[in-house]
Amino acid sequence: MLSQDNLRLALLSAYAIAIHGFEKLIPTPIPWLRFGLANIITLTAMVMYGFRAGMTITLIRVTVGSFFTGTFLGPAFLLSFGAGVVSTTSMGIVIKLMPRVFSPVGISLIGAMFHNITQLLLAYIVFIKRIEVVIILTPIILIIGILTGVMNGIVSGMLITGLNKYRSNDVNDVIVNP
Amino acid sequence: MKKKFIALIAVLSIFPALFSCNLGKEKIYKDSKIAMDTIVTINIVSNSKKNARLAASKAFGEIERLSSLINFYSDGSELSKINRNAGKKPVHVSPETMDLIKDSIVVAKKSGGAFDPTIGAISVLWDFQKKLIPGKRDISKRLKLVSYKNIIINEKKQTVYLRKKGMMIDLGGIAKGYAADRAIDILSSSGIKAAMVSVAGDIRAYGLKPDGKPWMVGIRDPRPVSATENILAALPLKNMAISTSGDYQRFFIKDGVRYHHLLIPWTGMPAGGCQSVSVIADKAVITDSFATAVFILGPEKGMRLLEKMGYGGVIVDYYGRVHITEGIKDKIEIKRPERKNHSG
Amino acid sequence: MRLRDLKGKITPADVILLFLLLAISISGLIFIDNVMPQGTEVIIDVNGKQVYMLPLNTDKSVKVKGPLGDTLVEIRDGKVRITESPCPNKICIKQGWIKRGAIVCLPNRIVVRVNSTKDGNRKVDAITG
Numbered sequence: 001m002l003s004q005d006n007l008r009l010a011l012l013s014a015y016a017i018a019i020h021g022f023e024k025l026i027p028t029p030i031p032w033l034r035f036g037l038a039n040i041i042t043l044t045a046m047v048m049y050g051f052r053a054g055m056t057i058t059l060i061r062v063t064v065g066s067f068f069t070g071t072f073l074g075p076a077f078l079l080s081f082g083a084g085v086v087s088t089t090s091m092g093i094v095i096k097l098m099p100r101v102f103s104p105v106g107i108s109l110i111g112a113m114f115h116n117i118t119q120l121l122l123a124y125i126v127f128i129k130r131i132e133v134v135i136i137l138t139p140i141i142l143i144i145g146i147l148t149g150v151m152n153g154i155v156s157g158m159l160i161t162g163l164n165k166y167r168s169n170d171v172n173d174v175i176v177n178p
Numbered sequence: 179m180k181k182k183f184i185a186l187i188a189v190l191s192i193f194p195a196l197f198s199c200n201l202g203k204e205k206i207y208k209d210s211k212i213a214m215d216t217i218v219t220i221n222i223v224s225n226s227k228k229n230a231r232l233a234a235s236k237a238f239g240e241i242e243r244l245s246s247l248i249n250f251y252s253d254g255s256e257l258s259k260i261n262r263n264a265g266k267k268p269v270h271v272s273p274e275t276m277d278l279i280k281d282s283i284v285v286a287k288k289s290g291g292a293f294d295p296t297i298g299a300i301s302v303l304w305d306f307q308k309k310l311i312p313g314k315r316d317i318s319k320r321l322k323l324v325s326y327k328n329i330i331i332n333e334k335k336q337t338v339y340l341r342k343k344g345m346m347i348d349l350g351g352i353a354k355g356y357a358a359d360r361a362i363d364i365l366s367s368s369g370i371k372a373a374m375v376s377v378a379g380d381i382r383a384y385g386l387k388p389d390g391k392p393w394m395v396g397i398r399d400p401r402p403v404s405a406t407e408n409i410l411a412a413l414p415l416k417n418m419a420i421s422t423s424g425d426y427q428r429f430f431i432k433d434g435v436r437y438h439h440l441l442i443p444w445t446g447m448p449a450g451g452c453q454s455v456s457v458i459a460d461k462a463v464i465t466d467s468f469a470t471a472v473f474i475l476g477p478e479k480g481m482r483l484l485e486k487m488g489y490g491g492v493i494v495d496y497y498g499r500v501h502i503t504e505g506i507k508d509k510i511e512i513k514r515p516e517r518k519n520h521s522g
Numbered sequence: 523m524r525l526r527d528l529k530g531k532i533t534p535a536d537v538i539l540l541f542l543l544l545a546i547s548i549s550g551l552i553f554i555d556n557v558m559p560q561g562t563e564v565i566i567d568v569n570g571k572q573v574y575m576l577p578l579n580t581d582k583s584v585k586v587k588g589p590l591g592d593t594l595v596e597i598r599d600g601k602v603r604i605t606e607s608p609c610p611n612k613i614c615i616k617q618g619w620i621k622r623g624a625i626v627c628l629p630n631r632i633v634v635r636v637n638s639t640k641d642g643n644r645k646v647d648a649i650t651g
Contacts, residue, residue, distance in 0.1 A: 076628065076629070098535075100533070101533060101535045102533055102535050102536055102539070103531045103532050103533050103536050104531070105532060105536050106533060106536035106540075109536070109539055109540065110539070113543065123626075127569075127628060129567075130567065130624075130633060133624045133626065133633060135554065136554055136624060137624075138550060139546075139547045139548075139550030139551040139553075139554060140551075142543060142550065143547045143551075145543075146540070146543050146544060146547065150540070157531060161531075
């Protein structure tokens with residue numbers, strides 16, 4: 001059972017890393033617009049397999065992802081790490097304390113907000129150091145968070161609904177043939 | 179649940195509406211054009227881009243019209259017609275040209291002839307592009323053609339007559355200020371509540387900026403330390419005008435001597451006492467002409483004239499020392515970086 | 523299509539949250555639009571330290587040295603942009619021309635700002651002379 005859990009996490013993490021990498025290839029109209037598609041995997045895993053699964057995937061994604069981009073322990077890594085942990089934690093808390101109050105869309109929104117705000121604050125601390133720049137960027141980043149949060153939440157919700165139908169089946173089948 | 183989705187879509191559609199509401203607030207619309215052989219910039223405070231554009235185009239139109247009337251160098255202008263008919267016959271002119279010539283005579287009287295619109299006979303001798311110093315004899319021959327007292331105005335017939343053949347009116351020292359004033363008149367009659375017009379360095383401010391503050395105007399440093407630190411001082415302007423005459427505007431240097439366009443009416447040579455003079459008063463037609471007059475009078479006499487007239491002024495003298503009239507000392511903010519005094 | 527299944531799962535709390543966040547960000551945008559003045563100066567910071575202050579109305583290109591190398595900043599027609607940057611993602615270049623706000627190049631630690639309101643630094647609307 002334990003090995004199956006690990007296999008599941010490894011696969012989900014691999015998906016997260018792949019999506020994360022793939023996302024960088026998508027051209028966006030605004031440079032600051034990042035979809036945060038990997039959060040779909042984190043959220044889905046958290047809803048289905050619990051907080052620890054979601055957090056593990058986030059940590060693996062951030063760390064291994066930074067090996068690929070060569071930013072491990074650099075400022076970009078710090079931003080991505082901090083934002084990932086805070087965002088995942090915020091979603092975990094919401095699921096734990098207020099189960100069923102929010103649908104995946106709401107949870108994803110909360111995650112996206114915390115992700116973007118943490119990233120902005122960390123950027124302020126380690127690098128920008130100009131409060132007026134942060135003030136200019138905050139609403140823009142919030143709006144981007146709303147867009148991406150809702151989008152990811154919808155995809156996540158669809159995944160969860162779909163996966164729940166296969167709940168009794170072998171997990172490998174689920175992931176290989178979603 | 180369907181209702182909520184409709185609500186959601188409604189919210190999203192309000193989005194652009196909210197942004198368009200935002201257009202209702204006042205902004206500064208800035209537009210620049212080449213007119214009167216210089217760059218004219220109009221800043222308009224308005225809550226509508228369309229209104230601002232419309233008002234600006236009217237103001238630009240007025241400046242271009244004025245330019246066509248009083249351009250010293252264009253044969254088609256009324257001013258050229260007056261000059262061509264000097265010593266021959268009076269020339270009928272438009273009310274604007276009449277107005278401006280009358281204003282220039284008033285300033286000439288008040289400045290004791292330091293500002294003289296009939297300097298044209300001398301100023302044509304100087305060519306600052308070709309760096310030519312006119313001969314002493316050429317200048318002295320023409321000096322007798324320079325006197326505002328020989329401009330004969332007939333208000334009833336709306337005519338201007340120059341008494342001596344060869345006399346020439348050059349309104350270069352007053353026309354840009356007048357144009358800035360006219361532009362502001364046009365803007366305010368078009369319903370604009372705040373604006374700033376600068377015709378080259380002749381600036382007239384009207385009303386307050388959208389943030390409720392007066393317009394801030396910088397005075398160019400006649401000898402800047404660097405291209406980026408080129409402001410000597412800055413001061414707020416509320417329903418006032420400012421102009422600057424400087425020896426760096428049109429000049430050439432020959433054998434270590436700086437020859438510039440601010441000519442003394444009684445010698446025909448460039449005035450030597452100042453590097454630059456800025457005058458602050460309620461109208462740009464005043465500041466433009468008085469900046470020239472004060473420059474020609476030099477720092478001491480110029481300062482006395484400013485105080486007597488009750489105008490504000492900033493004089494940078496030949497040695498680079500800055501003199502400021504009492505009335506504006508507490509409003510002005512010196513921006514020039516610290517350095518030793520030196521002459522030009 | 524499973525989107526239909528999902529519609530039934532949207533909770534009132536989701537909708538309230540969405541409303542709230544929209545309201546906050548829109549009012550934030552309006553607030554900033556009001557507070558941030560139209561700029562007249564370009565300020566370039568490296569590592570949080572100011573290295574350049576240039577007028578926005580004067581066309582100019584400057585080379586700014588960051589930890590990765592030289593970033594080229596161009597000012598033209600009252601706008602500013604980054605034309606060259608040693609950073610890997612080139613996000614700063616893609617951001618293109620700006621008239622207000624800021625361009626941030628994270629890897630090379632460069633911030634190009636248009637006219638901050640920092641400590642009431644009085645800007646000038648026009649120059650006489």
